[in-house]
Amino acid sequence: xxxxxxxxxxxxxxxxxxxxxxxxxxxxxxxxxxxxxxxxxxxxxxxxxxxxxxxxxxxxxxxxxxxxxxxxxxxxxxxxxxxxxxxxxxxxxxxxxxxxxxxxxxxxxxxxxxxxxxxxxxxxxxxxxxxxxxxxxxxxxxxxxxxxxxxxxxxxxxxxxxxxxxxxxxxxxxxxxxxxxxxxxxxxxxxxxxxxxxxxxxxxxxxxxxxxxxxxxxxxxxxxxxxxxxxxxxxxxxxxxxxxxx
Amino acid sequence: xxxxxxxxxxxxxxxxxxxxxxxxxxxxxxxxxxxxxxxxxxxxxxxxxxxxxxxxxxxxxxxxxxxxxxxxxxxxxxxxxxxxxxxxxxxxxxxxxxxxxxxxxxxxxxxxxxxxxxxxxxxxxxxxxxxxxxxxxxxxxxxxxxxxxxxxxxxxxxxxxxxxxxxxxxxxxxxxxxxxxxxxxxxxxxxxxxxxxxxxxxxxxxxxxxxxxxxxxxxxxxxxxxxxxxxxxxxxxxxxxxxxxxxxxxxxxxxxxxxxxxxxxxxxxxxxxxxxxxxxxxxxxxxxxxxxxxxxxxxxxxxxxxxxxxxxxxxxxxxxxxxxxxxxxxxxxxxxxxxxxxxxxxxxxxxxxxxxxxxxxxxxxxxxxxxxxxxxxxxxxxxxxxxxxxxxxxxxxxxxxxxxxxxxxxxxxxxxxxxxxxxxxxxxxxxxxxxxxxxxxxxxxxxxxxxxxxxxxxxxxxxxxxxxxxxxxxxxxxxxxxxxxxxxxxxxxxxxxxxxxxxxxxxxxxxxxxxxxxxxxxxxxxxxxxxxxxxxxxxxxxxxxxxxxxxxxxxxxxxxxxxxxxxxxxxxxxxxxxxxxxxxxxxxxxxxxxxxxxxxxxxxxxxxxxxxxxxxxxxxxxxxxxxxxxxxxxxxxxxxxxxxxxxxxxxxxxxx
Ligand SMILES: Cc1cc2nc3c(=O)[nH]c(=O)nc-3n(C[C@H](O)[C@H](O)[C@H](O)COP(=O)(O)OP(=O)(O)OC[C@H]3O[C@@H](n4cnc5c(N)ncnc54)[C@H](O)[C@@H]3O)c2cc1C
Ligand code: SF4
Ligand code: FES
Numbered sequence: 001x002x003x004x005x006x007x008x009x010x011x012x013x014x015x016x017x018x019x020x021x022x023x024x025x026x027x028x029x030x031x032x033x034x035x036x037x038x039x040x041x042x043x044x045x046x047x048x049x050x051x052x053x054x055x056x057x058x059x060x061x062x063x064x065x066x067x068x069x070x071x072x073x074x075x076x077x078x079x080x081x082x083x084x085x086x087x088x089x090x091x092x093x094x095x096x097x098x099x100x101x102x103x104x105x106x107x108x109x110x111x112x113x114x115x116x117x118x119x120x121x122x123x124x125x126x127x128x129x130x131x132x133x134x135x136x137x138x139x140x141x142x143x144x145x146x147x148x149x150x151x152x153x154x155x156x157x158x159x160x161x162x163x164x165x166x167x168x169x170x171x172x173x174x175x176x177x178x179x180x181x182x183x184x185x186x187x188x189x190x191x192x193x194x195x196x197x198x199x200x201x202x203x204x205x206x207x208x209x210x211x212x213x214x215x216x217x218x219x220x221x222x223x224x225x226x227x228x229x230x231x232x233x234x235x236x237x238x239x240x241x242x243x244x245x246x
Numbered sequence: 247x248x249x250x251x252x253x254x255x256x257x258x259x260x261x262x263x264x265x266x267x268x269x270x271x272x273x274x275x276x277x278x279x280x281x282x283x284x285x286x287x288x289x290x291x292x293x294x295x296x297x298x299x300x301x302x303x304x305x306x307x308x309x310x311x312x313x314x315x316x317x318x319x320x321x322x323x324x325x326x327x328x329x330x331x332x333x334x335x336x337x338x339x340x341x342x343x344x345x346x347x348x349x350x351x352x353x354x355x356x357x358x359x360x361x362x363x364x365x366x367x368x369x370x371x372x373x374x375x376x377x378x379x380x381x382x383x384x385x386x387x388x389x390x391x392x393x394x395x396x397x398x399x400x401x402x403x404x405x406x407x408x409x410x411x412x413x414x415x416x417x418x419x420x421x422x423x424x425x426x427x428x429x430x431x432x433x434x435x436x437x438x439x440x441x442x443x444x445x446x447x448x449x450x451x452x453x454x455x456x457x458x459x460x461x462x463x464x465x466x467x468x469x470x471x472x473x474x475x476x477x478x479x480x481x482x483x484x485x486x487x488x489x490x491x492x493x494x495x496x497x498x499x500x501x502x503x504x505x506x507x508x509x510x511x512x513x514x515x516x517x518x519x520x521x522x523x524x525x526x527x528x529x530x531x532x533x534x535x536x537x538x539x540x541x542x543x544x545x546x547x548x549x550x551x552x553x554x555x556x557x558x559x560x561x562x563x564x565x566x567x568x569x570x571x572x573x574x575x576x577x578x579x580x581x582x583x584x585x586x587x588x589x590x591x592x593x594x595x596x597x598x599x600x601x602x603x604x605x606x607x608x609x610x611x612x613x614x615x616x617x618x619x620x621x622x623x624x625x626x627x628x629x630x631x632x633x634x635x636x637x638x639x640x641x642x643x644x645x646x647x648x649x650x651x652x653x654x655x656x657x658x659x660x661x662x663x664x665x666x667x668x669x670x671x672x673x674x675x676x677x678x679x680x681x682x683x684x685x686x687x688x689x690x691x692x693x694x695x696x697x698x699x700x701x702x703x704x705x706x707x708x709x710x711x712x713x714x715x716x717x718x719x720x721x722x723x724x725x726x727x728x729x730x731x732x733x734x735x736x737x738x739x740x741x742x743x744x745x746x747x748x749x750x751x752x753x754x755x756x757x758x759x760x761x762x763x764x765x766x767x768x769x770x771x772x773x774x775x776x777x778x779x780x781x782x783x784x785x786x787x788x789x790x791x792x793x794x795x796x797x798x799x800x801x802x803x804x805x806x807x808x809x810x811x812x813x814x815x816x817x818x819x820x821x822x823x824x825x826x827x828x829x830x831x832x833x834x835x836x837x838x839x840x841x842x843x844x845x846x847x848x849x850x851x852x853x854x855x856x857x858x859x860x861x862x863x864x865x866x867x868x869x870x871x872x873x874x875x876x877x878x879x880x881x882x883x884x885x886x887x888x889x890x891x892x893x894x895x896x897x898x899x900x901x902x
Contacts, residue, residue, distance in 0.1 A: 030541035045764050045810050057507040059547045063338040111816045125447040129440035130399045134319040134717040137397035144408025154401035
């Protein structure tokens with residue numbers, strides 16, 4: 001199939017940026033979206049043009065490195081799918097596809113489709129951990145964990161830190177990402193001692209990074225490739241309020 | 247060939263482009279009963295007092311399970327740590343992709359597991375090419391890893407009673423694999439990442455993301471720093487330290503197509519190799535039998551499907567060559583369930599290397615299926631009619647979904663197509679018992695080193711090794727080394743300048759060629775050579791062919807590669823070109839190693855060395871050693887570390 005791509009090109013954070021149109025031909029339906037961009041880039045290099053910069057690594061939907069807004073939707077329209085796992089069979093000959101970076105004040109553009117997500121690391125630094133130096137852990141079976149809690153903690157823990165939730169949110173909120181970690185650790189007995197201080201520190205860091213507030217639009221869960229449940233945000237708010245009221 | 251030179255007195259077994267040097271006599275493993283050796287080493291290790299720790303800087307390259315856990319632990323101990331990764335966050339290291347699980351000798355099932363049994367299985371699984379002392383320590387430490395991970399909040403699978411669930415994995419008879427659904431690597435890595443970020447907050451660790459190490463600084467005979475490129479600004483930076491730890495992962499991407507993440511590379515360890523660190527067993531590569539086959543020339547990587555599928559799927563190809571009928575149109579008696587036919591005892595469950603080679607053989611005969619005839623069927627029709635679709639969905643639903651997402655085919659209706667793919671590299675920089683390389687002060691951990699797995703790694707043992715190295719082994723042995731830091735002296739300016747210049751020169755050279763082919767296209771071609779001639783099956787002829795083709799292609803690369811843009815700012819094509827350049831050099835060493843080892847062992851199958859049944863035939867008399875290669879301008883020099891088995895009895899495997 002042949003496609004028209006409209007891709008956001010921006011040479012560094014101080015450049016204004018603009019959409020540039022490219023044609024790609026003979027796209028195989030078996031290609032992944034990123035492989036289609038590889039083909040474009042190989043051509044651009046040989047033609048002496050600047051290839052399109054985009055982030056990716058595992059190409060298996062687990063590292064969280066890839067991410068683009070495709071036709072207005074973070075990671076594209078296919079549900080529960082990262083950009084790297086989106087395949088070209090979901091497009092048809094003649095389609096016009098717009099490709100843009102995550103847009104959020106807290107994720108400045110580095111180049112083209114590459115953004116800086118280090119704000120996420122700083123939210124984790126604020127408290128997204130259980131303090132247990134190596135070598136000091138008790139025997140693993142000393143504290144049984146009810147299976148239901150372990151499973152729910154796992155569900156929240158599958159967040160890959162891609163940032164699609166922020167890109168999709170009209171307020172640019174990082175609530176789903178932050179709530180996923182607070183919920184994961186807060187559901188486990190090991191996470192209890194730091195539960196309130198964690199929620200408080202992480203929420204405050206999230207605000208300090210310039211992410212917007214949550215107004216319950218639910219856009220985040222709709223695009224989240226890992227299906228992080230929306231009710232984690234309620235859990236985060238409850239933990240935060242409890243901590244703040246002390 | 248450039249490096250053809252032979253020394254009469256030390257003539258190698260096979261005439262080849264290398265020389266034989268002094269054997270390695272001391273691996274620093276303590277003597278005495280194997281179960282006491284690690285305790286002994288811990289006790290003999292010198293300690294650094296807390297005030298001095300603050301004054302000591304350690305560089306850790308890599309933030310995967312090995313590097314992440316090491317950097318966090320060294321931070322906790324009070325060292326000043328500088329950590330580096332090429333991704334935008336330490337959490338994205340390739341370890342994140344590991345699916346199956348992590349082994350530990352907890353014996354929670356009471357099924358007869360023990361430290362000794364895990365040790366035994368690992369040495370045997372490695373086809374008797376691993377060091378006993380190291381493997382025993384790995385098995386000992388494995389139990390602490392699970393404790394540590396659980397305390398960090400890693401949500402392992404649990405049973406209804408609230409205790410940890412385990413499964414049996416990769417053909418072991420005990421159930422010792424801990425897992426977190428299909429995302430064990432992710433959960434373990436997030437545990438290490440969170441511990442690391444805690445140390446960042448505490449001011450003990452500095453993480454430099456999007457920084458790629460391009461050179462090692464050696465001064466006064468010791469590793470004293472690294473030269474890195476800031477991938478966002480393009481700036482070349484120098485970082486000095488009292489010791490350097492490489493945890494940069496495996497080099498399977500030398501084959502271009504592999505299950506590794508796209509950025510996985512050999513640059514960090516290759517640069518160190520050229521500065522004096524020996525490379526251990528570079529030819530040992532693991533090829534995984536159940537990956538999704540290539541769909542066309544655009545293919546950029548391969549995806550692993552869990553090995554567990556072989557528990558219920560039946561592997562087959564058409565009996566007739568070039569049979570292009572749809573699988574459903576091929577009647578039962580025209581199908582060849584070749585694993586069941588050749589290996590009636592183990593059938594579809596034969597070990598990874600055997601299943602991989604058998605698939606290659608039937609495809610070579612022209613009986614492969616799917617695009618290019620590079621695939622075999624993994625059929626669930628029998629399982630579905632025996633167990634019902636629901637039961638199959640419960641067991642494998644997520645894998646079936648993943649398969650459908652990638653191929654667009656529904657495995658409930660048409661058989662899956664699978665093909666082997668490069669998955670893991672057992673080789674890596676040579677290290678002693680302390681995980682120290684042949685450059686003092688350079689430590690190597692995780693998949694980047696050669697230790698522990700011998701010629702073949704068992705499933706669920708890489709995660710165990712990475713975390714054992716990072717949380718428990720390295721922090722002790724590195725302390726012993728750093729206790730002597732007082733005498734290291736200042737770093738020589740000239741050594742720094744030289745390392746920086748080397749980096750700058752390479753970048754300038756890559757940018758100035760301005761030829762007609764992209765780095766990726768060279769990488770693809772190199773990968774093809776490696777796969778065809780140094781892949782699942784190797785022969786003297788194929789390896790010699792590869793050793794002719796690789797230098798030719800490398801030469802062409804340096805004269806005809808086109809790298810766009812400049813050295814300033816983000817330039818992903820430049821990053822790739824630099825990695826491909828190093829893969830070229832490594833590829834040659836892999837082929838030389840494979841050529842010199844005329845036996846078959848583990849993942850290294852030399853067609854000349856097989857028994858009447860086509861099974862790999864070891865040659866213990868001549869090859870019971872680690873091949874540690876030294877880089878010299880006149881070509882590689884082989885140093886042998888003899889392997890002695892005091893505890894495990896060597897046997898030849900059979901799966902018939
Ligand atoms: C698909 C898949 C599934 C697997 N499943 C399992 C499993 O179930 N069980 C199991 O035990 N093993 C499994 N393995 C193997 C296992 O995942 C790896 O061997 C292991 O995670 C390697 O960890 P590491 O810390 O050594 O390196 P990695 O996780 O690869 O980390 C390497 C780090 O080094 C950094 N780096 C590399 N080069 C440079 C450079 N030049 N400059 C700066 N930084 C650099 C990277 O940024 C990264 O942070 C699997 C592997 C694959 C591919
Ligand atoms: S919550 Fe979902 S969308 Fe947000 S970072 Fe995590 S995985 Fe990505
Ligand atoms: S590249 Fe890793 S999630 Fe897409």
